Structure formats: C-alpha cells, structure tokens
Amino acid sequence: FAPWSDPNAKAMISIRNVTKRFGDFTAVDNLSLDIYEREFFALLGASGCGKSTLLRMLAGFETPNEGAILLDGVDLTGVPPYRRPLNMMFQSYALFPHMTVADNVGFGLKQEKMAKPAIAERVAQMLKLVKMSEFAGRKPHQLSGGQRQRVALARALAKQPKVLLLDEPLGALDKKLREETQFELTDLQYDLGLTFVVVTHDQEEAMTMADRIAVMDAGQIRQVATPAEVYEAPNSRFVADFIGSINLFDGEVTRSDAALTKLQSPEGFALRMVDGQSRSIGSRLTLGLRPEKIAVTHTKPDSGVNAVEGEVWDLAYLGDMSIFHVKLDSGKIIKASVVNASRSGSEVFTYHDRVWLSFAEDAGVVLER
Numbered sequence: 001f002a003p004w005s006d007p008n009a010k011a012m013i014s015i016r017n018v019t020k021r022f023g024d025f026t027a028v029d030n031l032s033l034d035i036y037e038r039e040f041f042a043l044l045g046a047s048g049c050g051k052s053t054l055l056r057m058l059a060g061f062e063t064p065n066e067g068a069i070l071l072d073g074v075d076l077t078g079v080p081p082y083r084r085p086l087n088m089m090f091q092s093y094a095l096f097p098h099m100t101v102a103d104n105v106g107f108g109l110k111q112e113k114m115a116k117p118a119i120a121e122r123v124a125q126m127l128k129l130v131k132m133s134e135f136a137g138r139k140p141h142q143l144s145g146g147q148r149q150r151v152a153l154a155r156a157l158a159k160q161p162k163v164l165l166l167d168e169p170l171g172a173l174d175k176k177l178r179e180e181t182q183f184e185l186t187d188l189q190y191d192l193g194l195t196f197v198v199v200t201h202d203q204e205e206a207m208t209m210a211d212r213i214a215v216m217d218a219g220q221i222r223q224v225a226t227p228a229e230v231y232e233a234p235n236s237r238f239v240a241d242f243i244g245s246i247n248l249f250d251g252e253v254t255r256s257d258a259a260l261t262k263l264q265s266p267e268g269f270a271l272r273m274v275d276g277q278s279r280s281i282g283s284r285l286t287l288g289l290r291p292e293k294i295a296v297t298h299t300k301p302d303s304g305v306n307a308v309e310g311e312v313w314d315l316a317y318l319g320d321m322s323i324f325h326v327k328l329d330s331g332k333i334i335k336a337s338v339v340n341a342s343r344s345g346s347e348v349f350t351y352h353d354r355v356w357l358s359f360a361e362d363a364g365v366v367l368e369r
C-alpha cells in the first residue's frame, strides 16, 4: 500500500497552498499536502505548530485565508462541516454527559432525521465494532477513559464518513492502554477501509499507526514520509532531532568523492562516512547517528576508523536494551543504545569506565541543514 509513490494515483484530500492567520499570527503557512484514500495519515508536531488548525480546516470549523482544500477533486471552500463527508473525533471526546452511550452514538443520526429502527441498528453495529455493546445503557461518567474513547470513536464513525479526523485521539489514556489502542485503531481503520487523519504530538504514536507522517513546524511541513523514511532518512536536522534520538556531529569536509566523505569535527576527530556524493572541501555538514548504530567496547576497535574514546557518564538498564551516555574528552555527551539480547557474551560496563564508541561508515545520515 503506497499510492503516494504512484505518479498516476489521485489524491483523496488535496491541500493546496493553504494559509491560516489569526490576526498577525500565521498558524498554517502556505501548506500543501496530498492524502490518499485508505491512508492512515499523521500530522505530527510540537504544541502550537498548527496541526490542529489544519485538521479543523479539513473539518470546516476554520476557513483558510488563502488556498483551497479539495476532496475527491471537489473544492470544499464554503461547504459547511455537516455537509462534508468527513467527521471529527475531538480530543476531549465531547460526549454528552446526560445521554446514554447509545444515545451519544446515535446523536448525529437523529439530527439527520434517520428513522429510529435504522438508528438503533447502526448504533448496535458501531458499539459492536468498538466492543462496547454491553455498555449501551450507561452514562459517560460510568465509563473508564478507554471506554469513553471507544464511544467517541463509535459516534464519529456512526455517520459512515469517508474520512475520519482524529485530534489527539489517545491523549487521555495511560501509556499501556494507549499502546494497545493504537493497534486497535489501525486494525479498525484497515478493516473499514477508511481514510484516517490523526493529529498527535507523540512521535511513537505516529510511527506506530500511520502509513505516512507529516512532520510539522511553525505552520509548515518539514517532511512527509513513511515512519521508516523519517527515521532513517530525515531531510533536515529538525526532523532528525524531532523523530527519536540522534547524535549530531557538525564538521568540515576535508576530503570527499562519490565513495566517501571525511569530516573533521570540532571535537577533534575525523569521521568517515558513505555519502553517495562528492562535497566541496571546507563545506559544513552534519552527521546524524542514531544511538543504536554506535558500538560500545572497552578496547579500541581494530580498524580504528570512526572510533572515539570517552567515559561512561550515565547508564540505564531498560530490559531489552541499555542506554549509555558517554562523555567525550571534549565534553560532548554521546548517546548509545545496546541490545541486551545475549548478555552472556556481552561486555559488562559500569559508571566511569573508559570506553570506545565506534560506528560503520554507512551508519549515519548526512544532513545539510
């Protein structure tokens, strides 16, 4: 499933040069984006980056100052929210406290003047879908947070929208429940064949659920790509830093050809990296290295290449892996993560150990900006 890489595929939602200003403040800045049918799409970014505003424009609760939003080729400008074939699930769930679960789920259908027996049938179907059938008669305050989330989902799905917009759908749940629900949501989205656009500030959540992620910053999109691409091939320091953790080494190119680029870091050591292109001598680049790409050893690796010495500054045992913070002689702290899978054969480290960090020439990602 990768319609975005098919040049002939038509986008379902097409956001074209959309700008939204609140007074002098630009919340969404000339943003363009295509989302495809059946895609699970995540808008990811820090608080205030404009992701909710973008979602609200899709829903029709906000109007762009400039640009257009098209759905299946039809311009949605001027189409009120209730006439758009999309529905929104709010972060707060916005359930009516005095209504039963069933009445909450059927509320939108009743407003649309659907016949009572048809409403009852649809409500039963939706509650079954979210595994809440036995709670139909309860009021929201008699439910757990996770159950309320399911009811809100059932209500949002009841009108059978083509697109479901979800604003921080799992924000109110605790970590364990949130992780379980992430997979339930992706299963549901896949089974129903719907298009989901979810807003989240949680990169792990976006990585778990989404087919593609748009990383947003200051009203703009920095990168749109699959979870694997944004992690392994971030297009900028910003994205590299935002997604997961990464060590950044700035440096000056001292040698370069298509096969290899050498970088002199201000910390005083040389980095050799496979880059795939020839750089001009003296230009500045950043090498990004994920913690799991770095090996930690007591002795200097035989090759001596891409190896630097330091001191174990912090050490955390997380079960599946151990996290090292190693302080280089320059004072820079490097984060390395080592899998604990076969501890019997692995070296034992403790605080203040002198260690060597090393990495392969193709382990890093070269960042120009």
Ligand code: ATP
Binding pocket: 022, 025, 027, 045, 046, 047, 048, 049, 050, 051, 052, 053, 054, 201
């Ligand atoms: P969060 O995760 O905190 O919800 P967000 O990325 O969803 O953040 P938005 O809600 O889209 O951010 O808001 C983007 C910016 O626009 C913020 O700085 C916010 O203060 C501003 N903003 C949003 N709505 C309005 C409004 N109605 N009037 C004025 N400013 C607004």
